[in-house]
Amino acid sequence: MLNSKRLVLAHFWLAFVVFGVALLLGEWQMFVRSPLNPWISNSELYYRSVTAHGSAMGYVFPTLIAMGFGYAITELALKKPLIGRRWAWAGLALVAVGAITAMIPVSLGLASILYTFYPPMIGNPFYYIGVVLVVVGSWIWVALMSINMAGWKRENPGKPVPLAMFANVAGAYLWGWTAVGAAIEVIVLILPVALGLRSTIDAGLSRVFFSWTLHAIVYFWLMPTYIAYYTIFPRAIGGRLYSDAMARIAFILFVVVAMPIGVHHLFADPQVGAGFKFIQSVFTALVALPTLVTIFTICASAEIAGRLRGGKGPFGWVAALPWGNPMMLAVTFSFVMLGFGGAGGLINMSYQLDASIHNTQWITGHFHLIFAGAIVIMYFAIAYDLWPHLTGRALDSARLMKAQLWLWFVGMIVTTFPWHYVGILGMPRRMASYDYANPAIAPQALSVSISVFGGLLLVISACLFFAVLIRGHRATRMDPGEYRFSVAVHEPVRVPVALNGFALWLTLMIGLTVINYGYPIAQLLALKGNAVPAVYVGAAR
Amino acid sequence: MSAERLFTWKNPWFAASLGVVGAMVVLSLIVGFALLPYAGPNSRLTSLWDAICSAAGVPRATAVSGAAKPNFTTSNVVMNSQMFAPDTRSVGRGATLAMQCAICHGSNRQGQVDTPNLEGQPGSAVYKQLRDFKVAARTNAIMSPFAVKLSEQDMLDLAAYYSYLPRQSGSHPDPAVAAPTIVARGAPMRNVPACSSCHGTTDAKLGTPWLDGQSAVYIKAQLQAFAAGTRRNDISEQMRNIARQMTAGEIDEAARYYAGRP
Numbered sequence: 001m002l003n004s005k006r007l008v009l010a011h012f013w014l015a016f017v018v019f020g021v022a023l024l025l026g027e028w029q030m031f032v033r034s035p036l037n038p039w040i041s042n043s044e045l046y047y048r049s050v051t052a053h054g055s056a057m058g059y060v061f062p063t064l065i066a067m068g069f070g071y072a073i074t075e076l077a078l079k080k081p082l083i084g085r086r087w088a089w090a091g092l093a094l095v096a097v098g099a100i101t102a103m104i105p106v107s108l109g110l111a112s113i114l115y116t117f118y119p120p121m122i123g124n125p126f127y128y129i130g131v132v133l134v135v136v137g138s139w140i141w142v143a144l145m146s147i148n149m150a151g152w153k154r155e156n157p158g159k160p161v162p163l164a165m166f167a168n169v170a171g172a173y174l175w176g177w178t179a180v181g182a183a184i185e186v187i188v189l190i191l192p193v194a195l196g197l198r199s200t201i202d203a204g205l206s207r208v209f210f211s212w213t214l215h216a217i218v219y220f221w222l223m224p225t226y227i228a229y230y231t232i233f234p235r236a237i238g239g240r241l242y243s244d245a246m247a248r249i250a251f252i253l254f255v256v257v258a259m260p261i262g263v264h265h266l267f268a269d270p271q272v273g274a275g276f277k278f279i280q281s282v283f284t285a286l287v288a289l290p291t292l293v294t295i296f297t298i299c300a301s302a303e304i305a306g307r308l309r310g311g312k313g314p315f316g317w318v319a320a321l322p323w324g325n326p327m328m329l330a331v332t333f334s335f336v337m338l339g340f341g342g343a344g345g346l347i348n349m350s351y352q353l354d355a356s357i358h359n360t361q362w363i364t365g366h367f368h369l370i371f372a373g374a375i376v377i378m379y380f381a382i383a384y385d386l387w388p389h390l391t392g393r394a395l396d397s398a399r400l401m402k403a404q405l406w407l408w409f410v411g412m413i414v415t416t417f418p419w420h421y422v423g424i425l426g427m428p429r430r431m432a433s434y435d436y437a438n439p440a441i442a443p444q445a446l447s448v449s450i451s452v453f454g455g456l457l458l459v460i461s462a463c464l465f466f467a468v469l470i471r472g473h474r475a476t477r478m479d480p481g482e483y484r485f486s487v488a489v490h491e492p493v494r495v496p497v498a499l500n501g502f503a504l505w506l507t508l509m510i511g512l513t514v515i516n517y518g519y520p521i522a523q524l525l526a527l528k529g530n531a532v533p534a535v536y537v538g539a540a541r
Numbered sequence: 542m543s544a545e546r547l548f549t550w551k552n553p554w555f556a557a558s559l560g561v562v563g564a565m566v567v568l569s570l571i572v573g574f575a576l577l578p579y580a581g582p583n584s585r586l587t588s589l590w591d592a593i594c595s596a597a598g599v600p601r602a603t604a605v606s607g608a609a610k611p612n613f614t615t616s617n618v619v620m621n622s623q624m625f626a627p628d629t630r631s632v633g634r635g636a637t638l639a640m641q642c643a644i645c646h647g648s649n650r651q652g653q654v655d656t657p658n659l660e661g662q663p664g665s666a667v668y669k670q671l672r673d674f675k676v677a678a679r680t681n682a683i684m685s686p687f688a689v690k691l692s693e694q695d696m697l698d699l700a701a702y703y704s705y706l707p708r709q710s711g712s713h714p715d716p717a718v719a720a721p722t723i724v725a726r727g728a729p730m731r732n733v734p735a736c737s738s739c740h741g742t743t744d745a746k747l748g749t750p751w752l753d754g755q756s757a758v759y760i761k762a763q764l765q766a767f768a769a770g771t772r773r774n775d776i777s778e779q780m781r782n783i784a785r786q787m788t789a790g791e792i793d794e795a796a797r798y799y800a801g802r803p
Binding site: 039043044196199200256271272273274275276278279282283286431433434435438440441496497498499501503504505508511512515519520523527533534535536537 | 545546547548552554555558559562565566569570572573574577578593595596597598599600620621622623722725726728729730735738744746747
């Protein structure tokens with residue numbers, strides 16, 4: 001039962017349009033800083049583009065996907081209309097208005113500060129106001145998810161919350177708390193300076209607040225992907241979910257430990273003590289756990305499907321899997337990219353190993369492989385899975401879908417593997433141009449050029465993606481039937497209170513935040529004289 | 542609703558999750574704050590408390606007395622962009638004061654290739670140099686006596702006036718000349734950023750002058766002075782470090798390029 005089809009479609013379409021534009025900017029950036037192109041002579045244009053690409057891809061695109069998918073899950077899993085649909089439209093409007101408000105100063109060159117803000121650089125206030133509007137819009141979604149789950153629990157006392165909704169609310173709570181760091185940074189520290197009320201800013205404290213958001217935001221992007229792994233994939237390949245409880249524990253672990261670990265982004269920063277860097281490194285290691293649990297559970301679910309399809313022996317079930325199914329392909333590709341990206345992540349989170357790749361192109365390669373690769377390929381798969389239910393029309397371009405997923409996978413590997421490699425060679429990130437004629441960096445030229453062609457494959461893949469969706473809107477009408485989520489091998493009849501709500505886990509999350517962030521923030525607040533003059537970007541010349 | 546209570550030690554989920562997280566916190570606190578600080582080869586920690594403070598990042602007062610003092614006056618200008626907000630009265634006063642500057646620094650300065658043209662310069666650039674001349678962080682036989690007499694408000698007025706004037710084109714405009722590498726992208730392997738990242742075209746920073754249309758002789762002389770260390774009023778030594786790393790050819794190229802800018 002999907003009542004809010006237009007609401008969900010509006011979220012998805014706005015998300016994908018933003019994605020399409022930002023993808024073109026990304027490929028342009030790859031090209032202009034590669035040896036294939038003589039220098040554009042204006043690094044400001046490059047940073048302008050990076051700001052637009054990062055803000056769109058980091059803040060707007062995944063937020064809209066999580067919101068739209070969240071509304072769909074609420075109705076499909078709880079089997080009742082969404083509570084607060086008007087508020088949901090208001091949230092979407094805020095995100096849309098915020099995105100436009102932020103993008104105008106960026107395209108005018110008044111806020112070329114990259115999406116990570118980087119104080120003491122200060123851009124036009126409308127950029128920050130736009131970002132805040134996007135976040136406030138998403139907070140409406142957080143509240144609605146919480147209200148809808150609470151309403152359902154009141155009507156169904158003692159019954160287990162459907163896994164898809166439980167996971168969806170986990171993502172919402174995680175985002176609600178995660179966004180607080182950047183919100184404090186922007187509203188309390190940056191905006192007064194951008195508006196001219198103050199002329200100095202504590203850059204160190206700002207960066208600590210941003211790290212609060214910066215790591216867990218990735219897990220927020222990841223949530224729709226993990227929800228699809230657990231609640232769509234086993235059904236799509238004709239199997240069953242191996243364990244409902246394992247799934248709940250994985251999502252709970254994300255809620256508890258995904259956020260208070262952001263200081264590993266500040267390993268090279270002087271303003272946080274080494275002891276706190278170590279603690280957060282330990283807890284970052286812990287966040288690998290839910291991913292390992294997920295890989296085990298999903299592979300086990302795939303094995304169930306393979307054996308149901310007649311696969312025999314230790315590996316026969318792999319051959320028996322429905323390899324022609326787009327969801328099968330998408331999850332496989334996603335897992336391969338998650339594997340490589342995760343291995344790279346273990347290097348980043350290690351206090352010692354990080355020193356060799358910190359601030360190099362390795363990092364950019366890493367988060368593109370994880371986010372644009374493992375996560376976004378599942379966004380495509382989610383859209384393919386939901387589209388017939390949203391449009392009431394068949395999505396029958398199976399060959400096009402498979403080609404699209406293959407291209408995205410190959411393109412992402414070709415883009416990011418050389419990217420990691422040049423990082424190991426020491427190529428710094430956040431630079432607009434490189435003098436490849438210099439013998440010291442000439443060996444990086446080939447790898448950078450290969451990346452550009454990987455990016456081209458991604459652009460072609462995105463074109464195919466749009467073709468599939470648009471053809472879906474023009475296909476013949478059909479009844480897609482009732483939407484079903486995966487069913488667990490042992491369907492939960494009753495689950496412990498701890499696995500049916502978030503009170504305990506939110507308490508732990510906030511408690512851990514206080515332990516891991518309390519002292520570093522309090523210390524920086526108490527220190528006097530560490531504010532530096534703001535550097536206004538794009539100020540009058 | 543089931544009667545199962547969550548926030549009690551009798552609930553295994555509560556006890557286990559709190560126990561595991563608590564144990565991890567305690568263990569990593571011990572390792573991170575009491576053991577690892579001693580792991581470095583040159584640990585000068587005197588007590589466990591010292592180790593904990595060091596791991597927590599408590600700033601320690603460093604001995605200032607040993608720091609060497611430079612044997613010359615350093616620039617002590619503090620500015621922010623609000624100081625140079627447009628102010629018509631300030632411009633008017635500046636125009637009067639500037640009558641004594643025009644002979645060397647205006648667009649009508651005949652044959653004055655060894656002085657900068659100030660018309661259209663950012664206010665912060667004019668103000669900073671005047672301040673530096675006044676406190677003798679920058680010295681010049683002709684300029685220093687003028688600056689010594691100026692009050693703080695005089696300098697702000699002059700800055701307002703010159704930034705108010707439209708920028709004049711150079712004496713030998715040649716807009717077709719492409720930016721040389723040193724201007725457009727610097728020499729990253731020698732730690733030289735692009736000239737244009739601070740001095741206009743790409744971006745401008747507070748206190749940096751706009752170089753378009755300035756005399757090549759003047760630009761070259763200043764770069765050589767920075768390289769030789771005879772001019773040292775650049776805060777943080779950034780221009781001295783840059784000029785030292787530039788080749789003679791690059792200095793010529795940059796000077797000629799900017800002189801040819803319209």
